[in-house]
Amino acid sequence: MSVLRPFRATDMFKFNNINLDIWTETYGISFYLTYLSRWPDLCCVQEAPNGHMMGYVIGKAEGHGQDWHGHVTALTVAPEYRRLSLARKMMSLLEMVSDETYKGFFVDLYVRCTNSVAISMYEGLGYSVYRRVREYYGSLGLGRASKDEEDAFDMRKPLSRDPHRRSVRANGREFVVSAHDVS
Amino acid sequence: MSTALDRQIRPIYDALDTQSNKSAVLACNKVLKKQPNNVLVKALKALALVRLQKVEESLLLADEVLAKKPTDDGVLTAMMHVLRGLGRHSDIVAMFETAYKQHPQNEDLGTQTFFANVRVGNWKAAQQVATKMHKQFQDDRYLYWSIFSAVLQANDMATPEALRPVLLKLALRLISSGNTPSYFNPDRFYVHLLILRELEMYDDAATLLNHEIGQKICETSLVCDEIRRDIMKLKGACKQEGEQAKVKILEKKDRNWLEFLSLLDATFWDIASTSEPASEDVKAAVTEEIAKTRKVFSEAATVDGLKDRSGLLALLELEKRTKSHGLWTDACEIRMMAENYFSQFGDKACCYEDLLPYLAFEGEELEQWTSFLNSRKSFDTPDTLQRSINVYKLLRYNLTSAELTPELELARAQEYIKVYLDGLKFGVNLPDTELQPADDFAILVGHAYVSLWKLTGEESHLQSAAATLEYASARSKQSYRIRLLLIRIYHLLGAPALALDHYRLMNVKQVQTDTLSHLILSRAAMWSLAPLGDITYMSECMEASQIYMSNSTEVCNLLLILFAIVMTNIQTAEFIARAFSTERYSQIIDFIEFEDRLDNSLQRDLMKVEHVRMRVAHEPLNAELVDMELIELKFIFDRIHHDNRDFEVIPNYQPRCQPSFNEQTLPLKPPGAGWLSAYLKVYIRAFQEASDLDETVEDKLLIGDRPKPSNDPENQLPLRERLVKKRQEEIDDLSEDEKLFYEYTLALSEWVGPYHDYVRPPPSALLAEAAKSNDLKPGHPLKSMAAAANGSATNGHSKKDEEPPAVKESPELIPKFFDDMKSRFDAVISGTALPSELLHIVATTQEAYLLFALETVRFKPNSIIKQYKFGQLAQSFKDLRVKASSILNEMSTVLAKLGEEVATPDGRKAFVQASSSIQDSSGFDHDFVLGVAKKTTDARKQTYEGIAKGLAKVVKNHS
């Protein structure tokens, strides 16, 4: 149970309980404002009845031709509100808007190869690994030098405009590219 | 441009592009030698100069260029950057306006003029430009620019009340004049709805919304749907909304809590919408509605099972509202529902906060609820562990004051520790990026010990809390919640360095510094070792303030992007246009609010004041410091502040009859707007007296726009009057010691002020002096004033007609302040007060001493004393300084001794013994507790000794 509402610029004053979590990056102000000014309908917040922010998703639409798609830039739920289907609901909203409003062919996202919770969740939601991107992320700063931590999986899910599932492939985990090859 | 010229100018652009500003200047000079009147080159040179911080030269050139009324694209662009660099935004507007007037057919100039006005929030002018453009170019986007500018003008605080509806009606008229209806795109539709809502034309809005396209827009646009809900509520169409919500909940399985709230509101509408007492008939009707709604919620709950908690929670809310409207409900209904809710969702972390609003049980109900919870403790699996955490939190929430005795709290603390240590087994295999499932038990331990400290006043409990939480933090490195508690506790224990460590590990950055830096920077001056040259806290302030510097331009530019996007989407293909166009106008309003809240953030200026307080302790009190800070603080003084600080992020599981953890662990009441105002007045007054800058001089020296004056009638009074006016809001915000300090500073400046005024060189003399030394240029901090303030330059210029003011004895209050602080200090030393309280007293006394130094530095030179016959005054100063110095030195000695004592093996042993309760109860390792003890006592020693040395240094520097 939660209030689903648009992400507002002033939410940046309230998102600490979510962003202090290690898996969630806090970007510069212009990052959020750029998303809000360009794809406000791909940015939404789940809020508890007492006004606390529970989680949010920030997305965009990008690509050319067959590559035109919705992209999940950040999806996060505060630890105390996990396993309440909030991520599932926000993803389905983002997919709906990517499909109906933007008419994209698929939705994609990047996730650290070590973030097993998120990966299995995305798989459960119908996403599959399209390719592995080397050194996509910075280190988590935990003093380890694990490659997996810095590599990302690019995961995708086709939308209704791609009925033949051309935007995904079966053995994506073996398909490795470097961070320079993706934008 | 001829190719020859092009060849000459290219290198200038290249140099500018690569930030080689010096070579850009050289390249410009080369061209200017041959073509001294080339406006473009002058503009580019001005740009290179402003980037090189050669403000005055740049200014001269910029003014030359502006006088030529440029219309050339290249010149305008260069000048825009120059003027932005100089902070002269209003000149940018004027420049584009002038250019556009000369070429009214130039669409690009029109757009630039519009943007320039947007950038400075000049909505009225923006609206006029857009209207003109619409007439000229016949494009609906300009119509909507003008409409939305009118809306923003109506929203602007500075717009008179009576003008607002006029502007909104104008906007509405403009909408109907468009070639396409507003629902052509959701953006415009939103604007239309917004205007109708502001004009309270709800029926018209409803007509739009009930239209097929209107409904469709609201389905995919959360922003339109939000304003739709709002309008329907204002229209009183609650019941209609309720019916729709019912359909959405049952048929579309919509689980947005807003739908549940709509149905709840509709259910009670007949009672809640009037202030009249409800008749029996109405009550009966509402009771019937309640029954129907109950069925809807129950059905949702049954369908969802464990998948969604909306249905069950809505049932609780329904019962609660039924009861609060005085309608009949079984006394045990809410409790039974809460139990049911717990049975289903007790293994979710949010169960605790979900249930809180419904748990105000008393008597029999409370007993039953408590025994229900007690029977639900179990620790077999991770899920039951989470359930037990909720049990313990919920039990704690309803503890009565009778149950909050030291003995019982201690027993609870020990039980929490036991279950915490047991619970760790569920997390042994987790990677270090995961939180430990048992963390919240450790957090409960922290709560119990803080409560024990509050009940008994014994510091040992805080030490136990620190030891347990450190233990937990080491096992759950990502738990920022544990760190938050530790930060508070370490401050109380006088170990700020450890608090700072934890804060840094939380990796607070970007906009978070605005909301969270209060954790370590509230009254940071009291922890600072600035007198010793340790600038840790000063740098923290500077770093945390970065966000404000970079933000203001960002928001402006983004506002422009917003308008620009509206522009592109009209030209692009239909589906992309629709995709891009959702609600950017609503974003504009949010962005403006965001910018306002960040620019005028309370924390921003609290940090500024802390920085000044530390700077005064760190640096020599010369005119450079005084003049610069005076100007900066005066800029801040008129702001209307917004408090963005986040205190909610600090966990709270204290019983409802107790203050929250946050409130309990604040060393002092957090500084608010009143505190800020008091301290701004203190420092502005002191700087003003110490400075030779007077308003007329200041005006000559300032470049850039001044802040927009606020409309507060208080701010219309002359500054001098405002500075001596004490307001209740200020007093209420100050600690007891700060109140004494505030009075002291008022007495001090009242006493010394007249002598300053007499000795201060007249502005004319000052300006002449500065001009002579070739230093009086706008934008240049008054370096030459240093000499002036030290007395040497004033001789000869200050022949005044009046007699010097008669020398008066120092007011009673001044020596008394130091005596009072001394006895406060002695009392605290011999009592059980915490280090934080002790350090607050010391810091306040030191600050008073520094202000005294600041207020008397002008009268130090013998020449001044002789010339004005201030011998007696100088003697009073000296007496006071001696008195204050000896008190500060005494404090320093005592602190240094205390510092030595804490960090001895005995001191540590005391710490370990004090936390014996956590050792008895558990598998806590003696060595671990000893380690925490060592860290804490070392940190405290470091603070005490540093501050002690700092005191001595301050005394020495200013004796």
Ligand SMILES: CC(C)(COP(=O)(O)OP(=O)(O)OC[C@H]1O[C@@H](n2cnc3c(N)ncnc32)[C@H](O)[C@@H]1OP(=O)(O)O)[C@@H](O)C(=O)NCCC(=O)NCCS
């Ligand atoms: C990943 C994350 C967003 C999931 O949010 P959430 O609201 O808890 O997820 P949901 O409740 O919607 O879960 C959807 C499904 O994902 C799976 N899932 C989610 N979290 C899981 C976990 N910890 N363990 C196992 N499965 C999990 C489950 O199948 C779940 O369905 P179920 O609860 O019906 O079994 C959240 O854990 C998070 O914010 N993590 C940190 C940030 C992050 O990693 N973001 C992703 C980076 S791209």
